[in-house]
Amino acid sequence: MHLLVQAVILGILIGGVYALMASGLTLVFGIMRVINVAQGAMVILGAYLSYTLFSSVGIDPLLSILLIAPVMFALGVGIHRVFIRALRAESGEEMSLLVTWATALAIEGVLSVTYTTNLRSTIPGYAQRSWIILGYRVAEVRVFGFVISVVILSALSLLLARTRFGRSVRATVQNPTSAKLLGVDADRVSALGFGIGISTAAAAGAVFGIIYPFNPGSHYDLISRLLSIVVLGGLGSLGGAVVAALLLGVGESVVAVMISPSWSSFVFFIVLIVILVFRPQGLFGVRERGAL
Amino acid sequence: MGTALLRLQGVVAGYGRGDVLHGVDLTVEEGAVTCLIGPNGAGKSTVLKTVSGLLRPKRGRITLLGRDIGGLSPQAVLSHGVVHVPQERSLFPSMSVWDNVLMGGFVLRDRAVVRRRIEHIADRFPIVANRRHERAGSLSGGEQKIVEIARALMLDPVLVLMDEPSTGLDPRARQLVFHTITEINEGGRTVLLVEQNARSGLAIAHHGAVMESGRVRLEGTGSSLLADPEVARLFLGAAPANRG
Numbered sequence: 001m002h003l004l005v006q007a008v009i010l011g012i013l014i015g016g017v018y019a020l021m022a023s024g025l026t027l028v029f030g031i032m033r034v035i036n037v038a039q040g041a042m043v044i045l046g047a048y049l050s051y052t053l054f055s056s057v058g059i060d061p062l063l064s065i066l067l068i069a070p071v072m073f074a075l076g077v078g079i080h081r082v083f084i085r086a087l088r089a090e091s092g093e094e095m096s097l098l099v100t101w102a103t104a105l106a107i108e109g110v111l112s113v114t115y116t117t118n119l120r121s122t123i124p125g126y127a128q129r130s131w132i133i134l135g136y137r138v139a140e141v142r143v144f145g146f147v148i149s150v151v152i153l154s155a156l157s158l159l160l161a162r163t164r165f166g167r168s169v170r171a172t173v174q175n176p177t178s179a180k181l182l183g184v185d186a187d188r189v190s191a192l193g194f195g196i197g198i199s200t201a202a203a204a205g206a207v208f209g210i211i212y213p214f215n216p217g218s219h220y221d222l223i224s225r226l227l228s229i230v231v232l233g234g235l236g237s238l239g240g241a242v243v244a245a246l247l248l249g250v251g252e253s254v255v256a257v258m259i260s261p262s263w264s265s266f267v268f269f270i271v272l273i274v275i276l277v278f279r280p281q282g283l284f285g286v287r288e289r290g291a292l
Numbered sequence: 293m294g295t296a297l298l299r300l301q302g303v304v305a306g307y308g309r310g311d312v313l314h315g316v317d318l319t320v321e322e323g324a325v326t327c328l329i330g331p332n333g334a335g336k337s338t339v340l341k342t343v344s345g346l347l348r349p350k351r352g353r354i355t356l357l358g359r360d361i362g363g364l365s366p367q368a369v370l371s372h373g374v375v376h377v378p379q380e381r382s383l384f385p386s387m388s389v390w391d392n393v394l395m396g397g398f399v400l401r402d403r404a405v406v407r408r409r410i411e412h413i414a415d416r417f418p419i420v421a422n423r424r425h426e427r428a429g430s431l432s433g434g435e436q437k438i439v440e441i442a443r444a445l446m447l448d449p450v451l452v453l454m455d456e457p458s459t460g461l462d463p464r465a466r467q468l469v470f471h472t473i474t475e476i477n478e479g480g481r482t483v484l485l486v487e488q489n490a491r492s493g494l495a496i497a498h499h500g501a502v503m504e505s506g507r508v509r510l511e512g513t514g515s516s517l518l519a520d521p522e523v524a525r526l527f528l529g530a531a532p533a534n535r536g
Protein backbone atom coordinates (compact mmCIF):
# COMPACT_ATOMS: atom_id res chain seq x y z
CA MET A 1 0.00 0.00 0.00
CA HIS A 2 2.85 2.36 0.88
CA LEU A 3 4.42 1.72 -2.52
CA LEU A 4 1.11 2.37 -4.27
CA VAL A 5 0.56 5.71 -2.52
CA GLN A 6 4.16 6.66 -3.26
CA ALA A 7 3.56 5.85 -6.95
CA VAL A 8 0.36 7.90 -7.03
CA ILE A 9 2.16 10.93 -5.53
CA LEU A 10 4.93 10.65 -8.11
CA GLY A 11 2.36 10.19 -10.87
CA ILE A 12 0.43 13.31 -9.92
CA LEU A 13 3.62 15.36 -9.79
CA ILE A 14 4.82 14.26 -13.25
CA GLY A 15 1.25 14.41 -14.55
CA GLY A 16 1.27 18.14 -13.83
CA VAL A 17 4.33 18.58 -16.06
CA TYR A 18 2.75 16.46 -18.79
CA ALA A 19 -0.32 18.70 -18.53
CA LEU A 20 1.82 21.76 -19.19
CA MET A 21 3.41 20.08 -22.23
CA ALA A 22 0.02 18.98 -23.58
CA SER A 23 -1.78 22.27 -22.93
CA GLY A 24 -0.10 23.92 -25.91
CA LEU A 25 -0.86 20.97 -28.16
CA THR A 26 -4.56 21.02 -27.34
CA LEU A 27 -4.75 24.85 -27.49
CA VAL A 28 -3.23 24.93 -30.98
CA PHE A 29 -5.52 22.14 -32.15
CA GLY A 30 -8.55 23.93 -30.70
CA ILE A 31 -7.78 27.19 -32.48
CA MET A 32 -6.44 25.97 -35.81
CA ARG A 33 -7.27 22.26 -36.15
CA VAL A 34 -3.51 21.79 -36.43
CA ILE A 35 -1.92 18.81 -34.70
CA ASN A 36 1.50 20.21 -33.89
CA VAL A 37 3.62 17.06 -33.90
CA ALA A 38 6.65 19.27 -33.22
CA GLN A 39 5.37 19.85 -29.66
CA GLY A 40 7.68 17.11 -28.29
CA ALA A 41 10.65 18.61 -30.15
CA MET A 42 9.78 22.02 -28.66
CA VAL A 43 9.88 20.47 -25.18
CA ILE A 44 13.33 19.03 -25.92
CA LEU A 45 14.52 22.32 -27.42
CA GLY A 46 13.38 24.02 -24.20
CA ALA A 47 15.30 21.42 -22.19
CA TYR A 48 18.48 22.12 -24.20
CA LEU A 49 18.12 25.90 -23.90
CA SER A 50 17.68 25.58 -20.15
CA TYR A 51 20.62 23.14 -19.97
CA THR A 52 22.83 25.58 -21.89
CA LEU A 53 21.87 28.57 -19.74
CA PHE A 54 22.59 26.51 -16.62
CA SER A 55 25.86 24.91 -17.72
CA SER A 56 27.39 27.95 -19.42
CA VAL A 57 25.99 30.94 -17.49
CA GLY A 58 24.85 29.29 -14.26
CA ILE A 59 21.19 30.39 -14.52
CA ASP A 60 18.91 28.17 -12.47
CA PRO A 61 16.95 25.93 -14.87
CA LEU A 62 13.61 26.81 -13.31
CA LEU A 63 14.35 30.54 -13.39
CA SER A 64 15.55 30.16 -16.97
CA ILE A 65 11.88 29.64 -17.95
CA LEU A 66 11.50 33.42 -17.67
CA LEU A 67 14.03 33.78 -20.50
CA ILE A 68 13.17 30.73 -22.56
CA ALA A 69 9.40 31.17 -22.70
CA PRO A 70 9.42 34.59 -24.43
CA VAL A 71 12.08 33.44 -26.93
CA MET A 72 10.10 30.31 -27.75
CA PHE A 73 6.90 32.35 -27.98
CA ALA A 74 8.57 34.48 -30.66
CA LEU A 75 9.81 31.32 -32.40
CA GLY A 76 6.25 29.94 -32.38
CA VAL A 77 4.81 33.12 -33.86
CA GLY A 78 7.56 33.05 -36.48
CA ILE A 79 6.86 29.41 -37.41
CA HIS A 80 3.19 30.24 -37.72
CA ARG A 81 3.85 33.28 -39.90
CA VAL A 82 6.27 31.49 -42.23
CA PHE A 83 4.90 27.95 -42.46
CA ILE A 84 1.44 27.46 -40.95
CA ARG A 85 -0.29 30.57 -42.29
CA ALA A 86 0.68 29.62 -45.81
CA LEU A 87 -1.40 26.43 -45.50
CA ARG A 88 -4.83 27.99 -45.29
CA ALA A 89 -6.11 26.17 -48.33
CA GLU A 90 -8.60 23.30 -48.07
CA SER A 91 -5.80 20.82 -47.35
CA GLY A 92 -4.23 23.02 -44.67
CA GLU A 93 -5.10 20.83 -41.71
CA GLU A 94 -3.59 17.70 -43.24
CA MET A 95 -0.56 19.52 -44.66
CA SER A 96 0.15 21.04 -41.26
CA LEU A 97 0.97 17.54 -39.99
CA LEU A 98 3.76 17.30 -42.55
CA VAL A 99 4.99 20.83 -41.89
CA THR A 100 5.13 20.40 -38.12
CA TRP A 101 6.75 16.99 -38.52
CA ALA A 102 9.40 18.58 -40.75
CA THR A 103 9.89 21.24 -38.07
CA ALA A 104 10.43 18.52 -35.46
CA LEU A 105 13.01 16.79 -37.65
CA ALA A 106 14.78 20.10 -38.33
CA ILE A 107 14.99 20.83 -34.60
CA GLU A 108 16.28 17.32 -33.95
CA GLY A 109 18.92 17.75 -36.68
CA VAL A 110 20.15 21.10 -35.38
CA LEU A 111 20.30 19.80 -31.81
CA SER A 112 22.18 16.66 -32.91
CA VAL A 113 24.79 18.74 -34.71
CA THR A 114 25.11 21.23 -31.86
CA TYR A 115 25.02 18.90 -28.84
CA THR A 116 25.67 15.42 -30.34
CA THR A 117 23.25 12.62 -29.52
CA ASN A 118 24.70 11.87 -26.07
CA LEU A 119 22.20 11.93 -23.21
CA ARG A 120 22.26 15.12 -21.13
CA SER A 121 20.78 16.13 -17.79
CA THR A 122 20.39 19.48 -16.12
CA ILE A 123 21.53 18.91 -12.54
CA PRO A 124 21.08 21.89 -10.20
CA GLY A 125 21.86 21.51 -6.48
CA TYR A 126 18.33 20.51 -5.56
CA ALA A 127 18.02 17.85 -8.27
CA GLN A 128 19.00 15.05 -5.90
CA ARG A 129 17.27 16.38 -2.77
CA SER A 130 13.98 15.16 -1.47
CA TRP A 131 11.56 15.69 1.39
CA ILE A 132 10.01 13.01 3.54
CA ILE A 133 6.35 13.88 4.10
CA LEU A 134 4.23 11.55 6.24
CA GLY A 135 6.68 8.79 5.47
CA TYR A 136 6.64 9.35 1.70
CA ARG A 137 9.71 10.48 -0.21
CA VAL A 138 9.03 13.37 -2.56
CA ALA A 139 11.77 14.72 -4.84
CA GLU A 140 12.05 18.50 -4.49
CA VAL A 141 12.49 19.01 -8.21
CA ARG A 142 9.24 17.20 -8.97
CA VAL A 143 7.36 19.38 -6.51
CA PHE A 144 8.91 22.52 -8.03
CA GLY A 145 8.07 21.28 -11.52
CA PHE A 146 4.48 20.55 -10.49
CA VAL A 147 4.07 23.95 -8.82
CA ILE A 148 5.48 25.75 -11.87
CA SER A 149 3.12 23.81 -14.11
CA VAL A 150 0.13 24.69 -11.93
CA VAL A 151 1.13 28.37 -11.90
CA ILE A 152 1.56 28.52 -15.70
CA LEU A 153 -1.63 26.57 -16.39
CA SER A 154 -3.57 28.79 -13.98
CA ALA A 155 -2.21 31.88 -15.72
CA LEU A 156 -3.21 30.39 -19.06
CA SER A 157 -6.72 29.64 -17.77
CA LEU A 158 -7.08 33.19 -16.46
CA LEU A 159 -5.84 34.57 -19.76
CA LEU A 160 -8.46 32.54 -21.61
CA ALA A 161 -11.29 33.27 -19.19
CA ARG A 162 -10.79 36.92 -18.30
CA THR A 163 -9.15 38.76 -21.16
CA ARG A 164 -10.33 40.06 -24.51
CA PHE A 165 -7.69 37.91 -26.20
CA GLY A 166 -8.93 34.89 -24.23
CA ARG A 167 -12.51 35.53 -25.37
CA SER A 168 -11.33 35.72 -28.96
CA VAL A 169 -9.49 32.39 -28.54
CA ARG A 170 -12.51 30.67 -26.99
CA ALA A 171 -14.77 32.09 -29.67
CA THR A 172 -12.43 30.89 -32.44
CA VAL A 173 -12.26 27.42 -30.91
CA GLN A 174 -16.04 27.12 -30.67
CA ASN A 175 -17.10 28.73 -33.94
CA PRO A 176 -14.36 30.19 -36.15
CA THR A 177 -16.68 31.60 -38.82
CA SER A 178 -18.85 33.33 -36.28
CA ALA A 179 -15.77 34.70 -34.49
CA LYS A 180 -14.51 36.13 -37.77
CA LEU A 181 -17.89 37.74 -38.46
CA LEU A 182 -17.74 39.46 -35.07
CA GLY A 183 -14.37 41.01 -35.88
CA VAL A 184 -11.94 38.49 -34.39
CA ASP A 185 -8.69 38.52 -36.34
CA ALA A 186 -8.26 34.78 -36.88
CA ASP A 187 -4.67 35.14 -38.11
CA ARG A 188 -3.60 37.06 -35.04
CA VAL A 189 -5.36 34.63 -32.69
CA SER A 190 -3.74 31.67 -34.47
CA ALA A 191 -0.25 33.18 -34.40
CA LEU A 192 -0.44 34.16 -30.73
CA GLY A 193 -2.03 30.82 -29.83
CA PHE A 194 0.74 28.96 -31.62
CA GLY A 195 3.34 31.07 -29.80
CA ILE A 196 1.72 30.37 -26.43
CA GLY A 197 1.59 26.65 -27.24
CA ILE A 198 5.30 26.56 -28.04
CA SER A 199 6.30 28.62 -25.00
CA THR A 200 4.40 26.34 -22.60
CA ALA A 201 6.17 23.36 -24.19
CA ALA A 202 9.53 25.01 -23.68
CA ALA A 203 8.71 25.89 -20.06
CA ALA A 204 7.82 22.24 -19.46
CA GLY A 205 11.06 21.30 -21.21
CA ALA A 206 13.11 23.16 -18.61
CA VAL A 207 11.46 21.04 -15.90
CA PHE A 208 11.68 17.84 -17.98
CA GLY A 209 15.46 18.33 -18.38
CA ILE A 210 15.98 18.20 -14.63
CA ILE A 211 13.81 15.13 -14.06
CA TYR A 212 14.82 12.96 -17.04
CA PRO A 213 17.96 12.60 -19.17
CA PHE A 214 17.34 13.66 -22.76
CA ASN A 215 18.88 13.71 -26.20
CA PRO A 216 17.67 15.18 -29.53
CA GLY A 217 15.67 12.03 -30.32
CA SER A 218 13.69 12.12 -27.04
CA HIS A 219 10.87 13.96 -28.76
CA TYR A 220 9.59 10.79 -30.46
CA ASP A 221 8.67 9.22 -27.14
CA LEU A 222 7.30 12.52 -25.81
CA ILE A 223 5.01 13.34 -28.71
CA SER A 224 3.50 9.84 -28.50
CA ARG A 225 2.67 10.44 -24.85
CA LEU A 226 1.36 13.94 -25.49
CA LEU A 227 -0.90 12.77 -28.30
CA SER A 228 -2.30 10.06 -25.99
CA ILE A 229 -3.01 12.73 -23.38
CA VAL A 230 -4.83 15.15 -25.69
CA VAL A 231 -6.82 12.37 -27.34
CA LEU A 232 -7.88 11.03 -23.93
CA GLY A 233 -8.77 14.53 -22.71
CA GLY A 234 -10.56 15.45 -25.92
CA LEU A 235 -8.73 17.35 -28.65
CA GLY A 236 -9.12 21.06 -28.04
CA SER A 237 -10.10 20.75 -24.35
CA LEU A 238 -7.61 22.35 -21.98
CA GLY A 239 -9.32 21.01 -18.85
CA GLY A 240 -9.52 17.58 -20.47
CA ALA A 241 -5.78 17.62 -21.17
CA VAL A 242 -5.02 18.41 -17.52
CA VAL A 243 -7.24 15.60 -16.22
CA ALA A 244 -5.88 13.14 -18.81
CA ALA A 245 -2.28 14.10 -18.02
CA LEU A 246 -2.84 13.46 -14.32
CA LEU A 247 -4.58 10.13 -15.01
CA LEU A 248 -1.89 8.92 -17.37
CA GLY A 249 0.91 10.23 -15.14
CA VAL A 250 -0.50 8.25 -12.25
CA GLY A 251 -1.11 5.20 -14.45
CA GLU A 252 2.44 5.27 -15.75
CA SER A 253 3.91 5.68 -12.30
CA VAL A 254 1.78 2.95 -10.70
CA VAL A 255 2.65 0.45 -13.44
CA ALA A 256 6.34 1.36 -13.16
CA VAL A 257 6.37 0.81 -9.41
CA MET A 258 3.93 -2.08 -9.08
CA ILE A 259 4.76 -4.06 -12.25
CA SER A 260 7.85 -2.92 -14.11
CA PRO A 261 9.25 0.35 -15.51
CA SER A 262 9.51 -1.34 -18.92
CA TRP A 263 5.72 -1.57 -19.06
CA SER A 264 5.01 1.97 -17.87
CA SER A 265 4.93 3.76 -21.23
CA PHE A 266 2.63 1.00 -22.46
CA VAL A 267 -0.12 2.62 -20.36
CA PHE A 268 -0.28 5.58 -22.75
CA PHE A 269 -0.77 3.45 -25.82
CA ILE A 270 -3.27 1.05 -24.30
CA VAL A 271 -5.36 4.05 -23.22
CA LEU A 272 -4.96 5.64 -26.66
CA ILE A 273 -6.25 2.52 -28.42
CA VAL A 274 -9.14 2.00 -26.00
CA ILE A 275 -10.26 5.63 -26.21
CA LEU A 276 -10.06 5.71 -30.01
CA VAL A 277 -12.21 2.60 -30.23
CA PHE A 278 -14.84 3.44 -27.60
CA ARG A 279 -14.89 7.24 -27.23
CA PRO A 280 -12.96 8.91 -30.04
CA GLN A 281 -13.94 12.40 -28.90
CA GLY A 282 -12.09 11.75 -25.61
CA LEU A 283 -13.30 12.26 -22.05
CA PHE A 284 -14.18 15.94 -22.35
CA GLY A 285 -14.27 16.53 -26.08
CA VAL A 286 -17.33 16.89 -28.26
CA ARG A 287 -17.83 15.38 -31.68
CA GLU A 288 -17.87 18.76 -33.37
CA ARG A 289 -15.69 21.65 -32.28
CA GLY A 290 -14.30 21.65 -28.78
CA ALA A 291 -14.53 24.17 -25.99
CA LEU A 292 -11.56 25.37 -23.99
CA MET B 293 -36.57 55.34 -47.55
CA GLY B 294 -35.32 55.76 -51.07
CA THR B 295 -31.56 56.16 -50.57
CA ALA B 296 -29.47 53.24 -51.77
CA LEU B 297 -27.58 51.94 -48.75
CA LEU B 298 -25.96 48.88 -50.33
CA ARG B 299 -25.38 48.38 -54.01
CA LEU B 300 -23.98 45.34 -55.81
CA GLN B 301 -23.02 45.80 -59.43
CA GLY B 302 -22.01 42.85 -61.61
CA VAL B 303 -20.67 40.88 -58.64
CA VAL B 304 -19.00 37.58 -59.51
CA ALA B 305 -17.94 35.36 -56.61
CA GLY B 306 -17.62 31.73 -55.63
CA TYR B 307 -15.63 29.06 -53.89
CA GLY B 308 -12.26 27.97 -55.24
CA ARG B 309 -12.34 28.07 -59.01
CA GLY B 310 -16.09 27.70 -59.33
CA ASP B 311 -18.30 30.77 -59.51
CA VAL B 312 -21.66 30.83 -57.74
CA LEU B 313 -22.58 34.45 -58.48
CA HIS B 314 -22.45 35.31 -62.16
CA GLY B 315 -22.95 39.07 -62.10
CA VAL B 316 -25.35 40.03 -59.33
CA ASP B 317 -26.95 43.46 -59.46
CA LEU B 318 -28.91 44.42 -56.37
CA THR B 319 -29.81 47.58 -54.49
CA VAL B 320 -30.81 47.63 -50.84
CA GLU B 321 -32.61 50.79 -49.80
CA GLU B 322 -31.92 52.43 -46.50
CA GLY B 323 -34.47 51.60 -43.79
CA ALA B 324 -36.06 48.78 -45.78
CA VAL B 325 -36.27 45.02 -45.40
CA THR B 326 -35.07 43.45 -48.64
CA CYS B 327 -35.70 39.74 -49.03
CA LEU B 328 -33.76 37.47 -51.38
CA ILE B 329 -35.55 34.30 -52.38
CA GLY B 330 -34.74 31.57 -54.83
CA PRO B 331 -34.05 27.85 -55.13
CA ASN B 332 -31.22 26.06 -53.35
CA GLY B 333 -27.89 26.83 -55.00
CA ALA B 334 -29.13 30.10 -56.51
CA GLY B 335 -26.42 31.99 -54.62
CA LYS B 336 -28.50 33.77 -51.97
CA SER B 337 -26.19 32.96 -49.05
CA THR B 338 -23.15 33.60 -51.23
CA VAL B 339 -24.39 37.18 -51.74
CA LEU B 340 -24.39 37.73 -47.98
CA LYS B 341 -20.96 36.10 -47.55
CA THR B 342 -19.53 38.29 -50.29
CA VAL B 343 -20.96 41.45 -48.74
CA SER B 344 -19.72 40.57 -45.22
CA GLY B 345 -16.19 39.76 -46.41
CA LEU B 346 -16.21 35.99 -45.88
CA LEU B 347 -15.78 35.69 -49.67
CA ARG B 348 -13.88 38.05 -51.94
CA PRO B 349 -15.70 39.11 -55.09
CA LYS B 350 -13.76 38.18 -58.23
CA ARG B 351 -15.36 40.96 -60.23
CA GLY B 352 -17.91 43.72 -59.74
CA ARG B 353 -18.44 46.43 -57.12
CA ILE B 354 -20.03 46.43 -53.69
CA THR B 355 -20.67 49.85 -52.21
CA LEU B 356 -22.15 50.99 -48.93
CA LEU B 357 -23.44 54.55 -49.12
CA GLY B 358 -21.17 54.99 -52.12
CA ARG B 359 -18.03 53.68 -50.41
CA ASP B 360 -16.40 50.58 -51.85
CA ILE B 361 -16.50 47.67 -49.38
CA GLY B 362 -15.97 44.82 -51.86
CA GLY B 363 -13.06 42.55 -50.89
CA LEU B 364 -12.62 44.02 -47.40
CA SER B 365 -11.98 41.62 -44.49
CA PRO B 366 -14.96 40.74 -42.27
CA GLN B 367 -13.42 42.94 -39.58
CA ALA B 368 -13.26 45.92 -41.94
CA VAL B 369 -16.81 45.36 -43.21
CA LEU B 370 -17.96 45.21 -39.58
CA SER B 371 -16.32 48.55 -38.91
CA HIS B 372 -18.59 50.02 -41.62
CA GLY B 373 -21.60 48.89 -39.58
CA VAL B 374 -22.54 45.78 -41.54
CA VAL B 375 -23.26 42.69 -39.41
CA HIS B 376 -23.95 39.19 -40.68
CA VAL B 377 -26.11 36.64 -38.85
CA PRO B 378 -25.22 33.39 -40.62
CA GLN B 379 -27.61 30.57 -41.41
CA GLU B 380 -26.05 27.93 -39.21
CA ARG B 381 -26.13 28.29 -35.44
CA SER B 382 -23.53 30.89 -34.69
CA LEU B 383 -23.54 31.28 -30.92
CA PHE B 384 -20.55 30.03 -28.94
CA PRO B 385 -22.19 27.08 -27.20
CA SER B 386 -19.93 26.86 -24.15
CA MET B 387 -20.08 30.58 -23.39
CA SER B 388 -22.90 32.12 -21.39
CA VAL B 389 -25.70 34.02 -23.14
CA TRP B 390 -24.28 37.26 -21.72
CA ASP B 391 -20.73 36.56 -22.96
CA ASN B 392 -22.13 35.72 -26.37
CA VAL B 393 -23.87 39.07 -26.59
CA LEU B 394 -20.72 40.78 -25.30
CA MET B 395 -18.82 39.17 -28.19
CA GLY B 396 -21.11 41.15 -30.48
CA GLY B 397 -19.24 44.23 -29.32
CA PHE B 398 -15.81 42.63 -29.63
CA VAL B 399 -14.44 45.37 -31.89
CA LEU B 400 -15.59 48.14 -29.52
CA ARG B 401 -12.77 49.40 -27.34
CA ASP B 402 -14.81 51.73 -25.13
CA ARG B 403 -16.05 49.67 -22.18
CA ALA B 404 -18.64 52.27 -21.22
CA VAL B 405 -20.20 52.02 -24.70
CA VAL B 406 -20.20 48.22 -24.49
CA ARG B 407 -21.88 48.33 -21.08
CA ARG B 408 -24.49 50.82 -22.26
CA ARG B 409 -25.27 48.80 -25.38
CA ILE B 410 -25.59 45.45 -23.62
CA GLU B 411 -27.85 46.96 -20.96
CA HIS B 412 -30.03 48.41 -23.69
CA ILE B 413 -30.13 45.04 -25.46
CA ALA B 414 -30.96 43.24 -22.21
CA ASP B 415 -33.92 45.62 -21.78
CA ARG B 416 -35.01 45.06 -25.34
CA PHE B 417 -34.54 41.25 -25.39
CA PRO B 418 -35.67 39.78 -22.04
CA ILE B 419 -34.05 36.41 -22.84
CA VAL B 420 -30.61 38.06 -22.64
CA ALA B 421 -31.30 39.31 -19.12
CA ASN B 422 -33.28 36.33 -17.85
CA ARG B 423 -30.94 33.62 -19.16
CA ARG B 424 -27.70 35.57 -18.94
CA HIS B 425 -25.75 32.93 -16.99
CA GLU B 426 -26.94 29.92 -18.97
CA ARG B 427 -24.74 28.26 -21.57
CA ALA B 428 -25.86 29.40 -25.00
CA GLY B 429 -25.77 25.79 -26.21
CA SER B 430 -28.54 24.90 -23.78
CA LEU B 431 -31.08 27.27 -25.42
CA SER B 432 -33.62 26.04 -27.96
CA GLY B 433 -33.08 26.79 -31.66
CA GLY B 434 -35.52 29.70 -31.63
CA GLU B 435 -34.03 31.19 -28.47
CA GLN B 436 -30.56 30.93 -29.94
CA LYS B 437 -31.68 32.78 -33.05
CA ILE B 438 -33.13 35.61 -30.96
CA VAL B 439 -29.85 35.87 -29.02
CA GLU B 440 -27.95 35.90 -32.34
CA ILE B 441 -30.09 38.81 -33.52
CA ALA B 442 -29.63 40.58 -30.18
CA ARG B 443 -25.87 40.07 -30.47
CA ALA B 444 -25.87 41.54 -33.96
CA LEU B 445 -27.31 44.79 -32.57
CA MET B 446 -24.36 45.35 -30.20
CA LEU B 447 -22.58 47.30 -32.92
CA ASP B 448 -25.59 49.52 -33.61
CA PRO B 449 -25.34 48.41 -37.25
CA VAL B 450 -26.54 50.29 -40.32
CA LEU B 451 -27.19 47.04 -42.17
CA VAL B 452 -28.07 43.59 -40.83
CA LEU B 453 -27.52 40.62 -43.14
CA MET B 454 -29.67 37.66 -42.11
CA ASP B 455 -29.27 34.27 -43.67
CA GLU B 456 -32.33 32.02 -43.41
CA PRO B 457 -33.11 32.86 -39.78
CA SER B 458 -36.18 30.61 -39.72
CA THR B 459 -34.45 27.42 -40.85
CA GLY B 460 -35.05 24.52 -38.48
CA LEU B 461 -37.43 26.41 -36.21
CA ASP B 462 -40.92 25.38 -35.18
CA PRO B 463 -43.80 27.63 -36.38
CA ARG B 464 -44.04 29.54 -33.11
CA ALA B 465 -40.31 30.27 -32.97
CA ARG B 466 -40.40 31.18 -36.64
CA GLN B 467 -43.16 33.69 -36.02
CA LEU B 468 -41.19 35.20 -33.15
CA VAL B 469 -38.08 35.54 -35.32
CA PHE B 470 -39.97 37.30 -38.14
CA HIS B 471 -41.67 39.55 -35.58
CA THR B 472 -38.24 40.44 -34.16
CA ILE B 473 -36.90 41.25 -37.63
CA THR B 474 -39.87 43.55 -38.24
CA GLU B 475 -39.25 45.23 -34.90
CA ILE B 476 -35.58 45.88 -35.49
CA ASN B 477 -36.45 47.29 -38.92
CA GLU B 478 -39.04 49.56 -37.34
CA GLY B 479 -36.25 50.68 -35.02
CA GLY B 480 -34.49 52.09 -38.10
CA ARG B 481 -32.25 49.21 -39.23
CA THR B 482 -31.91 48.15 -42.80
CA VAL B 483 -32.17 44.39 -43.24
CA LEU B 484 -31.06 42.20 -46.13
CA LEU B 485 -32.81 38.92 -45.52
CA VAL B 486 -32.21 35.63 -47.29
CA GLU B 487 -35.14 33.32 -46.73
CA GLN B 488 -36.03 29.84 -47.90
CA ASN B 489 -39.48 30.32 -46.46
CA ALA B 490 -40.31 32.74 -49.27
CA ARG B 491 -43.88 33.51 -48.27
CA SER B 492 -42.95 34.61 -44.72
CA GLY B 493 -39.88 36.48 -45.92
CA LEU B 494 -41.69 38.45 -48.61
CA ALA B 495 -44.57 39.17 -46.24
CA ILE B 496 -42.34 41.33 -44.03
CA ALA B 497 -40.20 42.73 -46.86
CA HIS B 498 -40.55 46.13 -48.49
CA HIS B 499 -38.58 44.89 -51.43
CA GLY B 500 -37.88 41.43 -52.80
CA ALA B 501 -35.54 39.88 -55.32
CA VAL B 502 -35.68 36.44 -56.89
CA MET B 503 -32.33 34.80 -57.56
CA GLU B 504 -31.66 31.96 -59.93
CA SER B 505 -28.35 30.49 -61.10
CA GLY B 506 -26.26 33.22 -59.52
CA ARG B 507 -28.21 36.19 -60.90
CA VAL B 508 -31.12 38.35 -59.82
CA ARG B 509 -33.95 37.40 -62.20
CA LEU B 510 -36.84 39.40 -60.84
CA GLU B 511 -37.33 42.31 -58.42
CA GLY B 512 -40.31 44.12 -56.95
CA THR B 513 -42.03 45.03 -53.75
CA GLY B 514 -42.57 42.17 -51.30
CA SER B 515 -46.32 42.23 -51.91
CA SER B 516 -45.99 42.33 -55.72
CA LEU B 517 -43.72 39.29 -55.70
CA LEU B 518 -46.13 37.48 -53.40
CA ALA B 519 -48.87 38.17 -55.93
CA ASP B 520 -46.78 37.21 -58.95
CA PRO B 521 -48.10 33.92 -60.41
CA GLU B 522 -44.69 32.84 -61.69
CA VAL B 523 -43.05 33.44 -58.29
CA ALA B 524 -45.95 31.66 -56.61
CA ARG B 525 -45.64 28.67 -58.90
CA LEU B 526 -41.89 28.35 -58.50
CA PHE B 527 -41.20 29.39 -54.92
CA LEU B 528 -44.34 29.70 -52.84
CA GLY B 529 -45.63 26.20 -53.41
CA ALA B 530 -49.18 27.36 -54.14
CA ALA B 531 -51.30 29.63 -56.27
CA PRO B 532 -50.87 33.35 -55.56
CA ALA B 533 -53.22 34.96 -53.15
CA ASN B 534 -56.27 36.38 -54.82
CA ARG B 535 -55.82 40.10 -54.55
CA GLY B 536 -59.12 40.81 -56.15
